[in-house]
Amino acid sequence: MLLTDKTTAEKFITASESYTSPNQRLFPLTAKVNEQNNLEIGGCDVTKLVEQFGSSLYILDEKTLRTSASQYRSAFEEYYSGESQVIYASKAWSCMAVVSILASEGIGFDVVSGGELYTTLKALEMSGFSSEDIEGKIYLHGNNKSIEELELAVDNDCKIIVDNQLELENLAKITTEKQKSVSILIRLTPGIECHTHEYIRTGSVDSKFGFNLHELDDVFNFIKAQNLIDCIGIHAHIGSQIFELEPHHDLGGVLADWFKKALDLGLPVTELNVGGGLGIRYTESDDPPSITEWVKTVSTAVTKACEDRGLALPKLISEPGRSMVATSCITAYTVGGRKIIPDVRTYVSVDGGMSDNPRPITYQSLYQAVVANKMTAEFTETVTIAGKHCESGDILIKNIDLPQTETGDILVVSATGAYNYSMASNYNRIARPAAILVNDGEASLIIRRESYQDLVRQDLLPSRLG
Numbered sequence: 001m002l003l004t005d006k007t008t009a010e011k012f013i014t015a016s017e018s019y020t021s022p023n024q025r026l027f028p029l030t031a032k033v034n035e036q037n038n039l040e041i042g043g044c045d046v047t048k049l050v051e052q053f054g055s056s057l058y059i060l061d062e063k064t065l066r067t068s069a070s071q072y073r074s075a076f077e078e079y080y081s082g083e084s085q086v087i088y089a090s091k092a093w094s095c096m097a098v099v100s101i102l103a104s105e106g107i108g109f110d111v112v113s114g115g116e117l118y119t120t121l122k123a124l125e126m127s128g129f130s131s132e133d134i135e136g137k138i139y140l141h142g143n144n145k146s147i148e149e150l151e152l153a154v155d156n157d158c159k160i161i162v163d164n165q166l167e168l169e170n171l172a173k174i175t176t177e178k179q180k181s182v183s184i185l186i187r188l189t190p191g192i193e194c195h196t197h198e199y200i201r202t203g204s205v206d207s208k209f210g211f212n213l214h215e216l217d218d219v220f221n222f223i224k225a226q227n228l229i230d231c232i233g234i235h236a237h238i239g240s241q242i243f244e245l246e247p248h249h250d251l252g253g254v255l256a257d258w259f260k261k262a263l264d265l266g267l268p269v270t271e272l273n274v275g276g277g278l279g280i281r282y283t284e285s286d287d288p289p290s291i292t293e294w295v296k297t298v299s300t301a302v303t304k305a306c307e308d309r310g311l312a313l314p315k316l317i318s319e320p321g322r323s324m325v326a327t328s329c330i331t332a333y334t335v336g337g338r339k340i341i342p343d344v345r346t347y348v349s350v351d352g353g354m355s356d357n358p359r360p361i362t363y364q365s366l367y368q369a370v371v372a373n374k375m376t377a378e379f380t381e382t383v384t385i386a387g388k389h390c391e392s393g394d395i396l397i398k399n400i401d402l403p404q405t406e407t408g409d410i411l412v413v414s415a416t417g418a419y420n421y422s423m424a425s426n427y428n429r430i431a432r433p434a435a436i437l438v439n440d441g442e443a444s445l446i447i448r449r450e451s452y453q454d455l456v457r458q459d460l461l462p463s464r465l466g
């Protein structure tokens with residue numbers, strides 16, 4: 001019995017092929033079905049990749065990642081007549097290969113911890129970028145930055161996006177001690193609502209991030225009195241996985257108001273940072289705007305808001321995370337056993353789950369999957385994909401139509417580049433998967449698979465127990 005008119009996974013891949021913006025596609029741009037009827041990404045047969053690198057496996061397609069980066073950059077060149085800089089929200093996936101690729105596309109970095117900053121600096125150094133190449137392109141975020149994190153940022157001439165008064169006071173001390181100045185942006189909470197999961201909504205009044213608007217006059221005055229703190233800009237981020245363009249349009253006006261206030265007070269502001277948030281297509285029913293449409297909206301809104309207030313165009317900074325990296329990556333799993341509960345459900349288990357992709361259990365996120373070695377087979381059953389963790393909620397996909405799966409099949413979940421590896425854990429002491437980069441038929445390991453030894457590396461036994 002055929003369950004859908006889409007008889008093959010091949011049709012499923014081609015369903016979003018008319019979209020040129022990676023965030024609107026279900027699969028990486030290079031996805032296709034090869035002569036063996038297997039899924040191919042970046043010119044590599046996914047079933048062969050699993051044979052070579054093991055399972056489960058993150059597979060990152062370099063072309064898709066580079067295309068997202070270049071679409072962001074060229075759209076700003078087209079739609080914003082002032083200066084602009086795209087900085088990647090590293091929290092989506094911070095690893096050296098991603099940093100290196102994006103830096104070579106002219107992208108800067110938003111980091112939210114000492115660890116992300118260290119990874120970024122290390123990757124840039126190892127990839128041969130000079131300090132001039134990256135000057136002014138790294139921004140430290142975070143609502144509770146430690147003294148060490150602030151010092152690391154100041155020492156490395158990063159800009160700091162300040163979230164609260166304690167941080168300002170700590171920065172005043174650090175810059176005085178070091179007799180070194182720092183450039184900061186003020187993060188404000190714009191009071192803009194958007195439709196997304198409440199855990200990833202950050203711009204409404206009740207948010208742990210940033211200064212609420214009533215605090216800003218005092219904040220500006222505090223900064224004015226500091227010799228070594230230059231307030232060069234204003235920042236806001238309204239949330240993530242957003243399909244509407246209107247909140248981003250509205251943000252332009254709020255930011256421009258506060259930009260003007262800062263200028264009127266004599267602060268040397270030149271940058272306006274609109275955050276990230278553009279959504280992606282995880283399943284067929286998702287319908288996000290393209291990268292270009294998003295950039296156009298943001299650019300037009302900021303331009304108009306500045307013109308209305310008689311302001312020269314600021315340097316426009318944006319911080320895409322998910323829409324930069326999500327669609328570039330797929331996760332390949334090996335199918336294990338199945339449990340059939342008549343008239344209820346059939347569970348098909350895979351060799352990964354919530355430890356490599358915690359998004360379904362955390363946000364009830366939906367994903368799409370195909371069977372890499374059965375790309376032209378008819379879809380004949382509806383199953384639920386279960387992870388291998390000891391947790392009933394460890395379900396990757398509920399009720400998905402697939403061809404008849406068997407033990408050993410390779411199940412591929414798409415759009416796993418953002419907030420999968422970066423939120424992965426060792427729950428149940430399951431080792432984190434390897435990640436590979438594919439391009440033009442070549443596959444390179446970019447993150448080693450964890451071993452059992454890795455899992456006990458940080459453990460210590462007090463001598464009385466040994």
Ligand code: LLP
Nearest residue numbers: 089237240241276277278319320321322419
């Ligand atoms: N800038 C700031 C200040 C942010 O807080 C974020 C995301 C971004 C930029 C990037 O947003 P994006 O372009 O990725 O939407 N773990 C959640 C997402 C958390 C987003 C946190 N902030 C998830 O898996 O959906």
